[in-house]
Amino acid sequence: xxxxxxxxxxxxxxxxxxxxxxxxxxxxxxxxxxxxxxxxxxxxxxxxxxxxxxxxxxxxxxxxxxxxxxxxxxxxxxxxxxxxxxxxxxxxxxxxxxxxxxxxxxxxxxxxxxxxxxx
Numbered sequence: 001x002x003x004x005x006x007x008x009x010x011x012x013x014x015x016x017x018x019x020x021x022x023x024x025x026x027x028x029x030x031x032x033x034x035x036x037x038x039x040x041x042x043x044x045x046x047x048x049x050x051x052x053x054x055x056x057x058x059x060x061x062x063x064x065x066x067x068x069x070x071x072x073x074x075x076x077x078x079x080x081x082x083x084x085x086x087x088x089x090x091x092x093x094x095x096x097x098x099x100x101x102x103x104x105x106x107x108x109x110x111x112x113x114x115x116x117x118x119x
Contacts, residue, residue: 002119005046006030007037007063008081009055013104017050017081020108024115034058038070046076048118050102050111053082053093064096077118081106 004026008014014030021028031040034055041049049067053060064078077099082089085103093101100114 001025001027002047002115003027003029003044004115005037005040005044005049005076007034007049007055007060008032008052009034010052013052013081017111020111021115024112026115026119034060034063037063038066041067041071041076048115049076049078050081051078051098053080053084053089061093061096064098068097079114079118 004021006014006017006028009032011032014032018028018030029044031037034057051060051063060080060082067078068074078097079100079102080093080098081102081104083104090101099118102111102114
């Protein structure tokens with residue numbers, strides 16, 4: 001089983017994603033503080049990070065750049081989760097180094113399908 005870190009400033013989105021992942025048996029941890037993601041990653045060693053793009057303080061792109069700086073070998077996959085779903089947004093997210101992109105609103109089946117490709 002994998003350890004999945006959810007990074008989202010919305011408690012409702014974290015709850016929904018946690019419930020979607022509960023039946024999978026994966027360990028799910030979360031943070032709503034984009035400023036502390038690197039510390040959480042260092043202490044928790046997740047296999048996958050589901051990262052919101054639109055957040056206060058630091059957006060998902062800035063967080064991913066910080067992760068790439070602090071963890072140059074990136075032993076984890078980052079999947080963006082965002083309401084920004086245009087082709088340009090998706091291409092930009094993938095160019096930043098994300099392994100995949102989930103567009104909000106999403107269904108639990110969509111999340112599981114994407115995760116199954118990367119775990």
